[in-house]
């Protein structure tokens with residue numbers, strides 16, 4: 054701890070809608086033109102029933118008995134244990150399309166029996182101690198943005214399950230500007246972290262699409278990757294230390310700037326998805342707020358040429374802060390949504406680069422990047438399309454809500470592989486999604502982009518839109534299963550940044566092998582011998 058630092062809390066976070074992404078003030082509706090297009094091109098029945106009001110949803114009754122309620126209140130304080138239906142419904146799952154469809158079920162829906170909101174590391178420890186002693190399952194809850202079923206209230210053989218929500222733990226507790234290090238409590242959301250660091254002239258540089266609501270602890274335990282990952286790295290690259298409350302005590306993992314004192318314990322907790330403990334504090338590398346930003350958009354004649362250009366950039370070391378490439382379909386859809394891009398952009402594949410830093414760094418690096426992309430098949434589209442992308446980059450999930458309300462099925466999935474395998478994997482996943490949904494009578498539109506790049510490979514992010522079938526949960530589950538099987542067969546990872554949760558769990562043994570899952574199971578048994586933490590997720 055830096056001697057003179059006084060911990061600071063940020064402004065309050067905004068709470069998401071119970072049945073949609075984000076807050077109501079950002080809600081979007083589809084224009085008549087888009088609805089007509091969905092009807093004509095995909096056969097979407099845009100006159101489907103309107104969404105269910107909250108008053109029509111029934112939950113299974115809470116099983117938290119009065120004794121447990123009073124005991125938990127004694128630990129976290131009165132007012133910080135909620136077992137009313139409004140709180141339980143808002144903690145019943147994450148924000149995948151399956152989650153949002155499940156919220157439309159009049160019920161009875163399953164939900165955690167109560168929501169517990171501790172205010173300190175010691176309170177988290179005491180809650181875990183109590184739950185282990187009383188055999189109560191615990192689902193750690195950050196921002197509630199999981200898209201892989203990581204927050205499902207799985208009881209795992211226990212009678213009672215509680216969500217432990219970290220929203221009260223959102224302070225900046227330490228800052229070392231000389232070393233470029235900050236310590237944040239795990240419940241700070243993306244905007245709260247930026248507000249706290251921004252007051253000191255720093256930024257975290259982590260901007261996933263879920264930035265507005267996801268938390269620092271959630272980023273760590275899901276190994277999140279933000280849109281500026283080319284420049285600032287994945288979240289797991291940024292973590293200097295973690296403090297974790299477990300049913301067996303406290304673990305502090307990691308030491309700056311580096312250490313050779315045995316295996317790196319941080320790696321056990323990064324990606325642990327709440328199975329090994331509750332992360333209460335995250336020490337992160339921070340950056341001065343950039344003095345300058347250069348933005349540029351490019352058009353490539355096809356995806357293969359564009360991907361090759363990105364590879365050349367990354368392997369040459371001329372890496373921008375943001376680097377992304379949309380395929381032909383995604384570019385065409387974006388053009389349809391933003392007519393002003395369409396007036397200047399040729400068809401093909403849109404790429405966006407931004408470079409951040411000091412004015413001199415930005416000028417030199419942008420010139421290097423521009424020269425490389427111009428000689429690798431890119432046509433310079435100027436700054437405007439890149440600005441348009443940046444402006445709307447956190448809003449796409451609202452479009453998904455509007456599509457779902459209009460009778461379309463819309464969902465995303467992601468993977469990563471080596472550069473040499475990228476084309477094969479993209480084709481395999483696109484074909485699997487198309488075949489599965491076509492067979493179900495709902496031919497899809499499949500869009501793809503690259504948004505995270507490495508010297509050895511890149512991620513692929515797919516967006517799927519089609520008409521909703523009568524049972525959209527079964528429809529999407531079948532398509533997702535086909536896509537994940539194709540990913541595994543074609544040599545991709547089951548997840549590049551969304552994590553495993555409940556949805557990718559059936560493929561975990563193929564991903565890391567049976568000895569690998571056995572090793573993780575042994576760690577779990579050592580830390581959480583009663584198995585109360587997040588049952589039914591990550592480990593098969």
Ligand SMILES: Cc1cc2nc3c(=O)[nH]c(=O)nc-3n(C[C@H](O)[C@H](O)[C@H](O)COP(=O)(O)OP(=O)(O)OC[C@H]3O[C@@H](n4cnc5c(N)ncnc54)[C@H](O)[C@@H]3O)c2cc1C
Pocket residue numbers: 074147148149192193194195196197198199200203204219239240260261262263266267268269270271272273274275276277278279280326327328330331332333450550551552554587590
């Ligand atoms: C619209 C949308 C866009 C997204 N875009 C991106 C993206 O660009 N990049 C990306 O990486 N991800 C993205 N995601 C996925 C999601 O936002 C990330 O997985 C995020 O890191 C989760 O953080 P959270 O605070 O919301 O965690 P939650 O969703 O609350 O929890 C996720 C998992 O972590 C566990 N957990 C949460 N906090 C803790 C803690 N402190 N200690 C232990 N366990 C904990 C939970 O039990 C759960 O299993 C997106 C999701 C949505 C809905």
